[in-house]
Amino acid sequence: MRTWRVVLVGFGTVGRGVAERLRASAGELESLGIAPRIVGVLDPRLGSVAAPSGLDPASLLQAAEGEGDLTQVPGALACEGGVAGVREIQADVVFELTPTNLRDGQPGLDHVRAALENGRHVSTTNKGPVALAWPELRDLAAANNVQLRCEGTVMSGTPLLNVCEAGLAGAGVRAVRGILNGTCNYILSRMEEGMAYDDALNEAQRLGYAETDPSGDVEGWDAAAKVAILGNLVLGGSLSLADVERGGIDSVDLDAVQNAVEGGKRLRLVGSVERGESAVTNARVTLEELPQDDPLAAVSGAGNLLTFETDALGAVSVAGPGAGRAETGHALVADLIAIHRAELS
Numbered sequence: 001m002r003t004w005r006v007v008l009v010g011f012g013t014v015g016r017g018v019a020e021r022l023r024a025s026a027g028e029l030e031s032l033g034i035a036p037r038i039v040g041v042l043d044p045r046l047g048s049v050a051a052p053s054g055l056d057p058a059s060l061l062q063a064a065e066g067e068g069d070l071t072q073v074p075g076a077l078a079c080e081g082g083v084a085g086v087r088e089i090q091a092d093v094v095f096e097l098t099p100t101n102l103r104d105g106q107p108g109l110d111h112v113r114a115a116l117e118n119g120r121h122v123s124t125t126n127k128g129p130v131a132l133a134w135p136e137l138r139d140l141a142a143a144n145n146v147q148l149r150c151e152g153t154v155m156s157g158t159p160l161l162n163v164c165e166a167g168l169a170g171a172g173v174r175a176v177r178g179i180l181n182g183t184c185n186y187i188l189s190r191m192e193e194g195m196a197y198d199d200a201l202n203e204a205q206r207l208g209y210a211e212t213d214p215s216g217d218v219e220g221w222d223a224a225a226k227v228a229i230l231g232n233l234v235l236g237g238s239l240s241l242a243d244v245e246r247g248g249i250d251s252v253d254l255d256a257v258q259n260a261v262e263g264g265k266r267l268r269l270v271g272s273v274e275r276g277e278s279a280v281t282n283a284r285v286t287l288e289e290l291p292q293d294d295p296l297a298a299v300s301g302a303g304n305l306l307t308f309e310t311d312a313l314g315a316v317s318v319a320g321p322g323a324g325r326a327e328t329g330h331a332l333v334a335d336l337i338a339i340h341r342a343e344l345s
């Protein structure tokens with residue numbers, strides 16, 4: 001049995017989701033020879049705590065409720081937060097789960113750098129560092145002989161990056177195309193039913209799909225970050241967010257959506273990227289009129305779907321959730337398993 005000492009940086013929705021999933025999947029992890037141990041949780045509001053002998057996930061979840069104070073957890077010792085905490089806590093893996101910032105990647109970028117420089121494997125669901133600084137972080141991980149994984153950055157825990165690395169290796173993946181933002185797809189789906197853009201956006205906010213500030217979704221930033229990540233992780237590129245041509249749904253009008261339906265088509269915000277002759281190319285997020293028989297046209301509501309175009313298998317599609325507490329928490333468990341397996345090989 002291999003003990004994996006884990007530090008969680010950020011204990012919000014995903015931090016709590018992974019604490020729950022580590023608990024729920026303990027038996028399955030044990031059968032794979034994995035004994036996870038949470039040795040630190042760093043969070044600005046709830047407090048930063050460490051415990052070399054491990055923190056009980058159920059106690060962490062309970063202590064995070066209400067006002068929230070992680071120092072109440074049995075055995076927890078208050079410690080430095082942020083980069084200092086990442087450096088000082090003796091751990092094998094850092095889960096970086098702070099809010100995505102697509103301007104400069106912070107604070108996540110410095111957390112990931114500090115973890116890799118100090119010889120920790122990293123799994124992150126934070127798109128910022130991976131979409132903005134992949135070449136630097138990839139090289140830093142290699143130089144320190146550790147892994148940087150980010151299954152949860154695209155379609156939450158729906159297996160994409162890990163499946164591609166394992167099951168599609170050798171299949172010649174040429175391009176990737178997908179519905180990558182559930183909020184935009186939900187709004188477009190409601191507009192097809194006749195609802196005005198503002199009403200559909202309000203409804204998406206009420207249902208918790210869209211943020212109070214929806215610009216990251218409706219202006220296409222979120223989908224563009226995912227395209228950059230796919231271009232890098234699936235196609236081996238060195239893209240940054242600025243390399244992705246970006247469109248959104250914020251100026252789409254009801255007539256355009258309804259005219260598409262009347263013509264037997266569907267308007268969808270599609271993210272895509274291809275492998276060119278010598279580099280990864282055509283990275284873009286665009287509003288496209290799709291024929292009904294396109295698999296992407298069939299995605300309704302907040303669903304996500306991604307299609308890999310391959311030499312060996314033709315089109316291979318994966319559909320599944322694009323967000324959620326348990327769903328994204330699972331992505332970190334999947335990454336931990338992948339890190340463990342890579343160490344065994």
Ligand SMILES: NC(=O)c1ccc[n+]([C@@H]2O[C@H](COP(=O)([O-])OP(=O)(O)OC[C@H]3O[C@@H](n4cnc5c(N)ncnc54)[C@H](OP(=O)(O)O)[C@@H]3O)[C@@H](O)[C@H]2O)c1
Pocket residue numbers: 009010011012013014015042043044045046081082097098099100101107125126127152153156322323324325328
């Ligand atoms: N939720 C999903 O379904 C989902 C799906 C895929 C990817 N993601 C990504 O996963 C990440 C986490 O998402 P989330 O939904 O868990 O967000 P969240 O609920 O806002 O949680 C983020 C946590 O990080 C904390 N934090 C902020 N700055 C920090 C710092 N410097 N050091 C340590 N902790 C810090 C926040 O504390 P305060 O609240 O006090 O600021 C909060 O507790 C984001 O990058 C998000 O884009 C989320």
